[in-house]
Amino acid sequence: MTLTIAAPPLSPLMPRRAVPPLQVATLDHGSFNLSEDAAPNFTLVVFYRGLHCPICLKYLLELGRLQPEVEKRGVKVIAISSDGRDRAQAMADKLHAPELRLGYDLSLGTARGWGLYISTSQLCTPEWTLMPHRQHRCGTRRDGRSLNWT
Numbered sequence: 001m002t003l004t005i006a007a008p009p010l011s012p013l014m015p016r017r018a019v020p021p022l023q024v025a026t027l028d029h030g031s032f033n034l035s036e037d038a039a040p041n042f043t044l045v046v047f048y049r050g051l052h053c054p055i056c057l058k059y060l061l062e063l064g065r066l067q068p069e070v071e072k073r074g075v076k077v078i079a080i081s082s083d084g085r086d087r088a089q090a091m092a093d094k095l096h097a098p099e100l101r102l103g104y105d106l107s108l109g110t111a112r113g114w115g116l117y118i119s120t121s122q123l124c125t126p127e128w129t130l131m132p133h134r135q136h137r138c139g140t141r142r143d144g145r146s147l148n149w150t
Helices: 054-072 085-095 108-113
Strands: 023-026 031-033 042-047 075-080 101-104 127-132
Touching: 042 054, 054 075, 054 085, 085 101
Parallel strands: 042 075, 075 101
Antiparallel strands: 023 031, 023 101, 042 127
């Protein structure tokens, strides 16, 4: 007999709709709360699988390289995973990007609320979400090609 457990259906973020709350601890930048993040224009929220993911490392290395230019344009950046503090610190040590905010301990419930696919190794493939500061409505770049915001 085979037992199959169905995952709850994903509810992806939709443009022009409010996003779920998002609050995580960061390594060196205090607590992050999306509703209180004071980015001049946008907050770029990057969800990544964790320390074990070589693709995420490449993405985050590039993000760390681009961060100063992005911030000049009024965009604050945070990268978040469900890894614990020690694994997040190990990722930070690989990145050598001290200004990049790294959030950790993202709960799987919060990840599901954000429409992230939960694999057996916890989080999904890397996803990028650009949040307009004042509206906290969804503007996503989930496929790596298109970007929509309100």
